[in-house]
Amino acid sequence: MDFTERMANNSNEQLIKIVTELRNDYQPNAVLAAEEELKKRSLTSEQLEKIQNSISEEKLKAKIVSDEPLSLLEILFILASFGIFTFLIYLRLKSEDKTVKAQQIKKIIKYILIFYALIITIAIISK
Numbered sequence: 589m590d591f592t593e594r595m596a597n598n599s600n601e602q603l604i605k606i607v608t609e610l611r612n613d614y615q616p617n618a619v620l621a622a623e624e625e626l627k628k629r630s631l632t633s634e635q636l637e638k639i640q641n642s643i644s645e646e647k648l649k650a651k652i653v654s655d656e657p658l659s660l661l662e663i664l665f666i667l668a669s670f671g672i673f674t675f676l677i678y679l680r681l682k683s684e685d686k687t688v689k690a691q692q693i694k695k696i697i698k699y700i701l702i703f704y705a706l707i708i709t710i711a712i713i714s715k
Contacts, residue, residue, distance in 0.1 A: 591621035601639050660711050667704050
């Protein structure tokens with residue numbers, strides 16, 4: 589497959605990414621075509637530095653976004669999912685007349701609800 593035309597349509601920034609950080613994601617011939625296209629464009633050192641800075645800023649922004657803590661909504665969803673799952677177990681045990689186990693699950697659910705209330709309170713106060 590000829591990648592020359594495809595690489596000619598890419599931006600300078602994308603070509604630099606292809607020959608550096610994304611190199612392993614592309615076929616060797618595609619990387620060679622990207623390298624050749626960059627040579628044809630004869631970028632100055634200032635242009636290369638500007639592009640590298642842009643790429644570094646993108647990486648930093650992506651890292652900051654990926655390192656964000658869970659939002660209150662995400663925490664509530666996780667807690668609700670766990671609570672719903674536990675409640676379904678309780679209902680199944682109750683329907684199977686396994687009352688001792690069902691009562692134990694019911695106690696656990698009460699403790700979970702108290703725990704949820706504490707977590708939500710802490711999350712709200714810490715904001």
